[in-house]
């Protein structure tokens with residue numbers, strides 16, 4: 001896909017496949033086009049040209065909620081929780097948001113059995129991310145690390161097959177970062193997910209990902225296993241050139 005903003009080509013003819021079940025890293029210097037690529041993949045930004053395929057189906061141009069309903073769910077670089085709602089409510093809302101119909105049902109009332117199921121599922125997800133004991137606290141009061149975990153719980157509430165994480169380590173302290181790789185692997189295994197992750201913290205990406213793609217000025221300059229990407233002269237130049 002290609003995406004232009006006026007004269008700027010934010011994503012320039014980038015093409016790759018992500019394999020089912022892998023943890024796929026997307027790295028590159030600031031402004032390289034990583035978030036734009038996530039926005040293209042999740043329907044937030046339409047491409048200027050190119051196509052997006054998901055499990056053999058062309059999904060280019062579908063609205064974000066339609067793409068989410070097909071099983072792609074994401075977190076954002078700038079955390080987008082409902083800060084005034086409790087952790088539990090944040091996860092419950094996400095379950096309703098899976099489809100428009102579900103959202104209306106969430107707003108106007110559900111059968112009691114369904115409500116109980118949503119509540120139980122929300123507790124399970126909070127437990128998984130280690131926040132069950134803080135379920136009643138307002139999300140806005142959580143540390144960065146805990147907010148990111150809550151965002152992941154919320155993304156999982158939509159029952160995705162593909163989870164896209166935009167800079168999950170941003171704002172985390174060293175010990176929070178230390179536990180993140182194991183946590184992402186555990187979530188991938190437990191939910192049978194394919195994971196895409198944008199991350200600036202290169203050691204984390206190299207230790208976590210099965211394959212890594214590198215963007216620079218909107219172009220895909222390398223793709224492969226972490227060790228070969230790290231040795232690639234174009235990647236070294238992109239990170240060190242001009243500094």
Ligand SMILES: Nc1ncnc2c1ncn2[C@@H]1O[C@H](COP(=O)(O)OP(=O)(O)OP(=O)(O)O)[C@@H](O)[C@H]1O
Nearest residue numbers: 005008010028029030031032033034035036037077
């Ligand atoms: N909506 C937009 N309108 C105009 N320009 C945009 C828009 N979104 C992104 N850009 C530009 O596209 C380029 C790529 O931005 P993008 O946020 O995708 O990069 P990134 O690799 O995610 O950067 P970072 O690591 O800093 O988050 C940048 O030059 C940015 O200013």
